[in-house]
Amino acid sequence: MASRPTGRLIYLDEPEKLETQEYEVPEPEPGALIAEVVRANVCGSELHIWRGHHPQVKEGVLGHEVLCRVAELGDGVTTDYAGEPIEVGDLIAPVYYITCQRCYSCQAGQFHLCQNAYRYWSKPPEEPPHFHGTFSTHYYVHPDQYFYKVPDGLDPGIAAGANCALSQVMFGLDETGVEYDDTVVVQGAGGLGLNAIAYANEQGAETIVVEGVDGRIERAREFGVDYVVDFREYDTVEARSERVRKLTGGIGADVAVEVAGVPAAFAEGIHLLRDGGRYLEMGNVSPGHTTQFDPGALTRKSIDITSVVRYNPWYLHRALDFLDENSDSYPYDELIDAEFALDDVEEALHKSDSRAVTRATLIPEHKH
Template identity: 50%
Template sequence: MKGRLVALVGPEQVELHEYDLPEIPPGGALLKVRRANVCGSDLHIWHFLSVAFRDIAMGHEFVAEIAVLGEGLTTDSAGQPLQVGDRVAAVYYHTCLKCAPCGRGDFSMCANAVNSMALPPTSPPHFNGAFATHYYLSPGQFFYKVPDEISDAAVAGANCGLAQMIYSLDQVGVRRGLNVVIQGAGGLGLYAAAVANRSGANVIVVEKEAVRIESAKVFGAHHIVDMSELTTSQERTQRVLELTDGVGADVIIEVTGRSEAFAEAIEYARVGASIASVGNLNVGEKFELKFAPAWITRKQLRIVGVLRYDPWYLRDAIDFLADNRDRFPFDALTDREFTMDQITEALELSEARIVSRAAIIPA
């Protein structure tokens, strides 16, 4: 039997490739992809901006079902029994359990995390990306069963955006009573707002676009700092101070991908605040130093860079979706579906922000 996948072959150049489905080793599985989202980092990769991800099978944010179970694989990573046909969400990277970070329990920092994602699609097992009919789950890769009550549309973003945000908020100690500022109300920002809201925090979202502001309100923002009205960082900082009894934010979550947002986060911060830097991923991004580093010292700030998440946070993400499925419209985060043949259109419309979250349905 054969399957198809989206291969990246050059900057903004993708091709559909067809390959024999791979042999499944003991402990591994072959998954049939049900739905995969176009994530911001897919666009970054598509432009060849990531040196590690060029000759690859694209896509990493997805939900799938078990097509073939390798010998000895009888449960998911939480010990729930499995059978062919079960829906699952998989951690998109691998934890090797052999490198120095894995050895000290820092699974999100595994030195070999991206190895399987960076394999060329021309060599077996080929199916290392989610914009594909099938996905090769390697032995030891973490994955979890998806309960029936969660739709494909709601859960497809769990293994990237939602797990990432639950982990990020944990890293900076978001909890009841804290004033949490979220910079940006794209997919990550909306997940962050929902998780912070359910933690009991006071949720303040900074955003410019009207549609995103409306979404932020639906996803748990208590207050909005509207950048279209408050056009300078001084005005916005003043607003954050007003919303926090003149003290400043306890926690700031940066999910904009814009370097100037990092400088602004330092202005929002109260003395002793924590800042999670999550959105800024492009090392080529120029950064004009708008603040004196002395402010980090004087404000006694804790700045935490967050890339990936510890794998079991995916289980938390799935539980969060189940617990809050009537509270937040997670299904509505994807606004348009595409077939695999329409992949270029899906990437282009996502880039132009005509579509905010595109879903690829391999069928």
């Protein structure tokens, strides 16, 4: 009987303590598949988990934003979740969480809030099927885990970012109701912010970004933002809100999007909006970090607030299509500015944490 291949994974035992472990790659159960990791990006969520700030995932195999190649298909797996035929060797993007379809959130149609979303993510690596995260050579895609085939011709380096940042932004902006001719203020020009600019542009909106880092401002301009409010120049909430009003005919923005991940940005957001505006909160994901807030101003302006975590799983398919159609219009190929071997994961995390690199990706070596 032929022996099974082995693979390596990066395990977080406690904050900022990583171990490399090796396990036999299991056979896929019916409805599941085994994939080889082509590249796994270092997302902001990985930094939260690594530092110990994530509210749910405290340990486990790191990694979730990934591009994979199908290595083995379990019984019954003949298509992806959009009905596209799938076979060994195909590139896929898996949704990084589980949709159990049985919990009260799934029963209410809120698949992005599945109560079992992280059922496997924080399991210890010695528990089969071992490869619970994507900072590894292999990844186990479970029977209740959506995945989609990557469109032919889409750059794999671009496709890897679809299953977190872009899907999240598209879902959030759709939930908020961005419309043609809206003005959208984006607070922060990191990965989420750049995707928000691109998607709002394609919806026919005018875009404004609030940012204060030269490299991020330059990248926002490359992504087609219409106006920049540099918070080094406009260094108070009053100055920034007045600048936004001037850019919007004295009214304020229709929509604001918080993707800075700073609690104070949330308190500021309502001051950037017109009366009756809509506010999307996505960037603050670590409970316990607070800010002073003026609820009376919110009420007097009748602001609608939408907050979202994750995305409904079919948005990954929409995100891949969006990239396939628009990747030539935006410099998505430049978002990943550093590649690291899997063994150099600590360097990748430290450089990402210090913002020495914008977006790092891990490239595992496979032994065949």
